[in-house]
Amino acid sequence: MSAADPVPLPMVEPLTDMLGIDEKVLLDKIAYWLMVLGIISSFCLQFVGAPYGRYVNASFGFSVPGRLSWFIQEVPAFLIPTYLLVTSGGRQGFINSLLISLMIIHYFQRTFIFTFLIRGGKPSAFLAFFLAFVFCVTNGYLQGRYLTQYAVYPQSWLWDPRFIAGTAMFFTGMAINIHSDSILRNLRKPGEVGYKIPRGGMFEYVSGANFFGEFVEWLGFALACWSVQALAFVVFTICNIGPRAIQHHRYYQEKFDDYPKSRKAFIPFFV
Template sequence: MELGEPWFLDALAGAQGVMAFLSFMILRRLGSPYGRHSSPLVRWWVPARLAWVLQELPSLAVPLLECARAAPGQLGCPPNACLLVMFLVHYAYRSLIFPFLIRGGKPMPLYTCALAFTFCVCNGYLQGRYLSQYAEYAEDWVTDPRFLAGFALWLVGILINIHSDHILRNLRKPGETGYKIPRGGLFEYVTAANYFGEIVEWCGYALASWSAQGGAFALFTFCILSSRAEQHHRWYLEKFEDYPKSRKILFPFLF
């Protein structure tokens, strides 16, 4: 028996689902202690750019290592290859592009960075190992309505996520500090447009993969980002008297 066998990957997906629920309950009570919500009592910090690279890079490196170990036939299967590319494209952006576009980002608490790093190692292993060595799809899965709908959602989600990051980066002019109300794009409808994009993205990935592994990741993403989106929304309402009251927290017109 080895840790990469299907039963272990299913158990790891189940554990991720349980952790998603527990994290949601904890974050609803305590909040996410980084960025604008950081505690002044934190003693150890990691510079913003370095933190993002360190914590996100395992989600790129670990699946690539699993691909290097995989049998050539598995990676030659179009559905497996497409799903791996979907996963890797996001984390290539998040670990190698996004950090170097940050403008004056706040340092991140060391323990927050360490927790994110640990999750990315585990999830990178889960998704990479499953898709590169164990997931079995019919050759024509890429034409299945579930895959096509999932891929469309993934594409829309990553574009929303990247565009929303761009809006947030450009809120301040050179030399300016402090926070401003985001304007434009989906920020006209929700407080956390970037989180909305990422949730849509990974829900699309889960649908396209039609797997417990993809579903557990989408659930975890929703639980973490929805709680942080609510925290952001409360903060904006408290800080800005003119914050648009019609804006929802995360889902346009709904929540």
């Protein structure tokens, strides 16, 4: 086996043998199916709101404590790419390691920092928790395996406009996401209950400012990676968080008579 050959994964080889395809083809198929499933879930969410937080009720059945569910569902998207990066030994090169590190940085923050900053931690319906967990496992493998074993970038990619713009978008989106989460956490003073209108930052433009930040992150990631796997990630993301932003927007409009009329749901000035 040469230094550039992919390292076999024990759990993957039997599956690819059974399907009669190699792993690279499997990664492409997973990417296409993620996009299809994202579109289907977006359609379903137009009729059934995402069952988490304020939207959970007894009709959704068993629920999982918010902080616990968030940690468990997010941690695979940190652990799997980290494991794949470490065990690959950087065989695909610096650029590949840098790109997968973007995902690792995001999920480290979401798993080990954001989780423990959550106030209240309203529950999530078990189905929503389980589907999020499955997505994080699948996507962690998809992005991690592709970038650590199969993606090939010339050294000149570091100066390619797609890489530069995509990386800048990623960190801009991450900053918006973290800042928006901070605004939401600090809406209520200690001892206060109920919901308030979020103000400041990107909330002046959209109701789902935290969702918009995450969308910008993964759009930048897809641009920097320039792969069908990263494209699948951002398509699936927008198909799921877009409807959630619209759900929040409608909730605020119905609850607050003085809700800003100019504020959009998800994309500033458009949606």
